[in-house]
Amino acid sequence: DIQMTQSPSSLSASVGDRVTITCRASQSISSYLNWYQQKPGKAPNLLIYAASSLQSGVPPRFSGSGSGTDFTLTISSLQPEDFATYYCQQSYSTPRTFGQGTKVAIK
Amino acid sequence: QVQLQESGPGLVKPSQTLSLNCTVSGGSVSSGSYYWSWIRQPAGKGLEWIGRIYTSGSTNYNPSLKSRVTISVDTSENQFSLKLSSVTAADTAVYYCARVNYGGNGREIDYWGQGTLVTVSS
Numbered sequence: 001d002i003q004m005t006q007s008p009s010s011l012s013a014s015v016g017d018r019v020t021i022t023c024r025a026s027q028s029i030s031s032y033l034n035w036y037q038q039k040p041g042k043a044p045n046l047l048i049y050a051a052s053s054l055q056s057g058v059p060p061r062f063s064g065s066g067s068g069t070d071f072t073l074t075i076s077s078l079q080p081e082d083f084a085t086y087y088c089q090q091s092y093s094t095p096r097t098f099g100q101g102t103k104v105a106i107k
Numbered sequence: 108q109v110q111l112q113e114s115g116p117g118l119v120k121p122s123q124t125l126s127l128n129c130t131v132s133g134g135s136v137s138s139g140s141y142y143w144s145w146i147r148q149p150a151g152k153g154l155e156w157i158g159r160i161y162t163s164g165s166t167n168y169n170p171s172l173k174s175r176v177t178i179s180v181d182t183s184e185n186q187f188s189l190k191l192s193s194v195t196a197a198d199t200a201v202y203y204c205a206r207v208n209y210g211g212n213g214r215e216i217d218y219w220g221q222g223t224l225v226t227v228s229s
Contacts, residue, residue, distance in 0.1 A: 001170075034215040043203055043222050044154070049213030087154060091207075091214035095169040096144075096156040 006099035012107040023088035032092035111220035129204030140210025
């Protein structure tokens, strides 16, 4: 199985801050990397697919980059509705695997 | 707008079989470029991929669960199903059904069900 490791596991930030979350794969996954946002009690919601493509309807303050083993999710200016947990997921091979999640909390 | 809705018992006894259905509306399980997955999430923990099924009926399962999992599709009812046998307390989780778009570059999960909590307890 491909292991996905996110860092940090949690962070505190203020509204307006630039936030960066990193995801590392245990082997190369090309650009088969997706990012999801999950709020408490809700299903995850797709933000970024194929490492850098913004899902329709997602605000452009979200962006993704990377390829191979190292990937980044950036929120350019954190908004109140962005406080949530973020997961990366590899779609290169089965079993699909997720990172452990990064919880973004209010400072 | 595609919607997915999980249904099934919320309480299952240890050693029995967990059975869930996912009904798809606003789209067809027979649509090309999509396949259908189950994912679960224990309380306060991360996401675990259970498996997937193509419209053709072809399946792939997580090796950690493979011996206990069966995913099937019923095109006439526009739904797909999950069966997990010999459950234990470790199978207690919120179970999500999901659609995966494999027609593009990401093979991403673009629609999720709301999730259903299944508790394994006697």
